[in-house]
Amino acid sequence: MSLLVMSLTGYAWAAMQGLVNGLTTTDVIDANQPADGARDILLVGMDSRTDAQGNPLPEDLLAQLRAGVADGEENTDTLIMVHIPNDGSKAVAISLPRDSYVTIPGFGKHKINSAYARAKAAERKKLQDEGETDAKSIEVQSNQAGAKTLIKTVEQLTGSTIDNYASVNLLGFSEITQAIGGVDVCLKENVNDPYSGAKFTKGQHTISGVEALEFVRQRHGLPRGDLDRVVRQQVFMAGMARKVLSAGTLADPGKLNGLTEAIKKSVVLNQGWDIIGFAQQMKGLTGGQLEFRTIPVVNMDYSTPEDGQAIQVDPDEIREFVQGLTAPAGSTQPAETGAAKSAITVDVRNGTGRAGLASTVLQSLTGKGFTGGQTSNTTSRKSTVVRYPAGGQEAAQQVADALGSGATIEPDPTVTSGHVVVLIGSDYSTTPSRVVQQAAAAQPTTQAPAPGSDEPITADGVTCVN
Structure with missing residues (x-):
């Protein structure tokens, strides 16, 4: 029995080493981010017709996956921020519905x-x-630009700092589910x-393979449309976590080998992520210690x-919601996030040529x-931005939200503190209230309860869904 346990443990360790050596990585995370007592991971499901190495998927395989007609853009159909x-x-x-209308820096x-897709297309152009002709170099750099902008968008929306990034394409999702022997739904x-x-x-x-893709991609005919699809993705991810973390997968050389091969072909991670250390940390999670929620x-x-x-x-409601879920146990949340507005001095510079707009x-x-x-x-410019000094990110975000016109924020060490x-x-x-009035007047035809108020999905048991 001891020899058997040792051989299985040795195989699992070798498989993990092989996985790490064969992973595709990308330079999209700032290595100098401060530690805050937790790891925040952005998981991305890509509507991509290529594998992790950028090789096009065969047409017959795309047909099996029911990928549909490619529109030339790599949209991110699944976005989940995991706080560990x-x-x-x-x-x-925490799931972020794909159609959420937000500010993209x-x-x-x-x-x-x-x-x-927007950032990737802009970087490619x-x-x-600039005269770059190497197609592979263009693909790598434009993909990095896309991922970095997506990360900034999520950070700005949630108020969290993303420590790690992982994306998986259609092929990877299908093959990973097959490798672990399917997921119960x-x-x-x-x-x-x-x-x-x-x-x-x-x-x-x-379900596994093509059936798994069909399950998580359906949104037509569901009572709450995309929100029900989000719930489906959550229960599937919960089931997958339960399956992968179980001894049945980690102690089965065949399943473990199939899992690592599927991951190597289809998953992209940020550079510098200690995957083995992360895997050891995840082993301690049981079904009840992992729950899934959706932003309000x-x-x-x-x-x-x-x-x-x-x-x-x-955005304000989302940041409060996320901070309420991710705050360390026993900590108290202030009544208002960020600095008091009166403590923020705003200087305005007009780059449009329209007289009196700054005032x-x-x-x-x-x-x-x-x-x-x-x-x-100031000099003529196209985009509206709010610049802030060191430590002033939350203040800048409050001002950007108050502008209500899609303004983005960016650091600037020359800005005076405060x-x-x-x-x-x-x-x-000049009439930002138009959007506010439109939102206030619009009455949704199928107003669904905020998913954040529902009971959370966990990896403990199988939850029946729409």
Whole structure:
């Protein structure tokens, strides 16, 4: 028995070493981020037609996966932020619906699933305009730009700092589920969706491969649309975590080998991630110590100016929600996050050429409680940004939210402590209240309860879902 245990342990260790040596990594995380007593991981499901190494997937395989027609963009159809405390206490995975209408740094307000694609396309064009002709180099650099912008978008929305990044494509999801022997799921009613191909009877099923993709991708015909799809992804991830962390997978050389091979082909991680150390930390998590939640939403059927229907969210409410879930046990949360508005002095610089706009913007901000600083003109610019000094990120975010026009934030060591500087670009609307009025007037046709108020999904047992 001792020899058997030793051989299995040795095989698992060798498999882990082989996995680490064969992983595809990308330089998208700042290695100098401060430790805060926990690890925050951004998990991304890519609607990608390539493997982790950038090789195109065969057409017959894409047909089997029911990938649909490629539109030339790599949208991120699944976004989950996982918060794992260093002390081994309860971990939480927070889903961000793909159609959430948020501010994307450098691109204004759009659906969050377009952040990666927009930044990648912009970087690709920039490199080509600069004369870069190496297709592989362009692909690598543009993918890094896409991931970095997505990470910044999530950090700005949640108020958390992302420590690690992992993405998986369609092929990887399918093969990983097959490698572990499938995942148990349960449905409340029969489903038959021609769009995703999902066709299941009421009750419990063990699914893998193409069936698993169909299960997590369906959103048509569900009572709450994309929110029900998010719940499906959560129960599937919970089941997968339960299966992978079980002795049945980790102690089975065949399953472990298949799992590592599938991961190597289809998963991309940030450089410098100690995967073996992370795996050892995750071994201590049981089903009840991992729960899944969804950010609160305001309007499920929000009409955007240029992106069609989206999910309206409140950044302040989301940051409060996330901080409430991720705060260390026993800590107390202040009544208001960030600095008091009166302690933030705002300087406004007009880069649009429209006379008097800086004074108008400053008057609006002081009316919301901020302290007025100086106004002036600056060189012409397209995008509106809020610049902040060291330690002033939360203050800048409060000002950006108050502007209500898709302003992004960026650090600037030349800004005086206690101040933020607003640079008004041509994308700024002089009537930001139009969006607010539209949101207030819009009555959703199918208002669903905020998912954040539902009972959380855990990896302890199988939960039946829509």
